[in-house]
Amino acid sequence: MKAAVLYEANTPLVVEELNLSSPKAGEVKVRMAAAGVCASDHHWMTGDAHGPMPIVLGHEGAAVVEEVGQGVTRVKPGDRCILSFVSSCGYCRLCRTGSPQLCDTAGITGPTLFDGTTRLSKGKTPVYQMAKVGIFSEMGVVPEQACHKMPDSVPFEVAALIGCSVTTGVGAVINNPASRPGSTVAVFGCGGVGLNVIQGAKIMGASRIIAVDIYNHKLEFTYKFGATDVINSKEVDAVQEIKNLTGGGVDLAFDSFGSAITTSASVNSLRKNGTAVLVGLAPVGAEVPINMVELVRSQKTLIGSYYGSASSHETFDKLIDWYLKGKLSIDELITRRYALDAINEGFDALSRGEDGRGVIIF
Ligand SMILES: [Zn+2]
Numbered sequence: 001m002k003a004a005v006l007y008e009a010n011t012p013l014v015v016e017e018l019n020l021s022s023p024k025a026g027e028v029k030v031r032m033a034a035a036g037v038c039a040s041d042h043h044w045m046t047g048d049a050h051g052p053m054p055i056v057l058g059h060e061g062a063a064v065v066e067e068v069g070q071g072v073t074r075v076k077p078g079d080r081c082i083l084s085f086v087s088s089c090g091y092c093r094l095c096r097t098g099s100p101q102l103c104d105t106a107g108i109t110g111p112t113l114f115d116g117t118t119r120l121s122k123g124k125t126p127v128y129q130m131a132k133v134g135i136f137s138e139m140g141v142v143p144e145q146a147c148h149k150m151p152d153s154v155p156f157e158v159a160a161l162i163g164c165s166v167t168t169g170v171g172a173v174i175n176n177p178a179s180r181p182g183s184t185v186a187v188f189g190c191g192g193v194g195l196n197v198i199q200g201a202k203i204m205g206a207s208r209i210i211a212v213d214i215y216n217h218k219l220e221f222t223y224k225f226g227a228t229d230v231i232n233s234k235e236v237d238a239v240q241e242i243k244n245l246t247g248g249g250v251d252l253a254f255d256s257f258g259s260a261i262t263t264s265a266s267v268n269s270l271r272k273n274g275t276a277v278l279v280g281l282a283p284v285g286a287e288v289p290i291n292m293v294e295l296v297r298s299q300k301t302l303i304g305s306y307y308g309s310a311s312s313h314e315t316f317d318k319l320i321d322w323y324l325k326g327k328l329s330i331d332e333l334i335t336r337r338y339a340l341d342a343i344n345e346g347f348d349a350l351s352r353g354e355d356g357r358g359v360i361i362f
Pocket residue numbers: 038039040041059060164165
């Protein structure tokens with residue numbers, strides 16, 4: 001079976017044959033159906049995120065169950081699943097205190113299965129699986145906990161996007177205790193996650209949703225998802241413009257890009273008592289200067305949000321329900337489709353800032 005393998009940062013993915021061994025206890029063999037092309041994969045390709053290699057990237061996807069290992073009860077062959085990129089152990093402190101998306105065990109074992117080994121190999125060399133799933137592969141073996149059974153009425157490419165960008169973006173809004181109907185919202189960065197923050201803000205009942213990006217074609221696209229105003233931060237001072245539009249600042253600002261510039265602009269665009277939410281992943285080691293006096297005197301909050309701030313499985317169910325009721329636009333996010341062989345074209349388009357989401361169809 002074929003997979004796209006990263007051997008070294010700043011080299012293209014190599015699409016080649018790999019071996020796949022059988023699922024062990026608690027594991028599931030899946031046939032991939034669709035995979036999103038996400039900036040978090042791209043961070044590995046550019047060296048902004050590090051880890052063991054060779055690795056099969058891909059963490060946003062949907063699949064069909066082929067075979068189950070010993071003791072697997074949640075899914076059976078033929079089930080259609082969204083794959084979660086955090087397989088929560090169920091026993092660590094984070095899992096037990098209601099934050100399975102932050103599972104310590106999943107973090108420690110990283111791009112291997114829970115027993116510290118992988119089921120992918122090239123000859124005798126083990127090949128790692130990003131986030132235990134490694135979706136840029138025709139087939140894979142994943143933990144049972146990664147599989148979220150979904151109704152037949154949800155298309156695979158839609159399900160794939162629910163696996164990362166929709167959950168990350170919409171979840172960052174709807175699972176945030178500071179989110180209230182009538183809030184004013186600014187969203188920095190209008191890629192796959194940013195568009196979903198925008199539609200999350202619309203569902204939450206925001207009175208105003210201001211989209212900020214450096215590309216006009218991306219800004220134009222945000223209106224379809226609920227943006228009420230757009231700002232090109234290359235042309236004007238976005239913070240000043242947000243203050244002008246809202247009479248002093250927004251209640252909520254989301255940095256869906258993840259950089260010192262966009263995070264500090266998010267905090268600076270808040271009104272008093274406002275909350276800035278950092279959603280996008282910055283390069284490893286990035287830091288941001290914050291105006292400390294202003295944070296205190298204006299009683300602002302800066303928080304991070306990972307994978308929708310809540311259990312991914314719980315968020316998936318809500319999003320599936322809203323999608324099937326026509327409240328969430330997911331088909332509209334998909335702008336390009338690629339075969340696995342053309343995966344590098346998908347990442348080229350992502351790095352050029354093309355709008356919407358590219359999806360690999362298997
Ligand atoms: Zn992602």
